[in-house]
Amino acid sequence: MAIKKIFKSNEEWKKILTPEQYHILIEAGTETAGSCAFSINREGVFHCIACDNPLFxxxxxIESETKWPSFFEPYSPESIILKEDHTIGMKRTEVICARCDGHLGHVFDDGPPPTYKRYCINGTVLKFVAGEKRK
Ligand SMILES: [Zn+2]
Structure with a gap:
């Protein structure tokens, strides 16, 4: 299933997104640690706040000690794009929404089985739909 891309100018995104969502998605910002730590005890799907793409x-x-929402796998391999990121002088892998190219967070190799990955995501740009199941 190929993801249909959406393209918007930064001005258009500014009208849709809050300043914090814009800072994270468009400017690859990071939310304040702990601002969106959550524990969800209902089944559901997290979507991209900008384009509604199902992401996780x-x-x-993952019950992670970091103060950001963390997952061991994406919704599907097509949901996200991974990109090398050298911006803070260390090699990291950036996680990008495959539909709108918005910045979501980073993925690290210290996750639990079965994937051993930890997708460390800004909760500010996720929208939870309770009760939804993976298709
Ligand atoms: Zn998106």
Missing amino acids: ISKAI
């Missing part, structure tokens, strides 16, 4: 499921949440 509640069953993939």
Whole structure:
């Protein structure tokens, strides 16, 4: 299933997004640690706040000690794009929404089985739809 891309100018995004969502998605910002730490005990799907692309499921949440929502796998391999990021002088892998190219967070190799990945995501740019299941 190929993701249909959406393209908007920065001005158009500014009209849709809050200043904090814009800072994270468009300017690759990071929310304040702990601002969106959550524990979800209902099944559901996390979507991109900007374009509604399904990104992660509640069953993939990692109980992480970092103060950001963390997952061990994306909704599907097509949901996200991974890109090398050298911006802070260390090699990291940036996680990008495959539909709108918005910045979501980073992925690290210290996650639990079965993937050993930890997708560390800004909760500010996620929208939780309770009760939804992965298709
Ligand atoms: Zn998106």
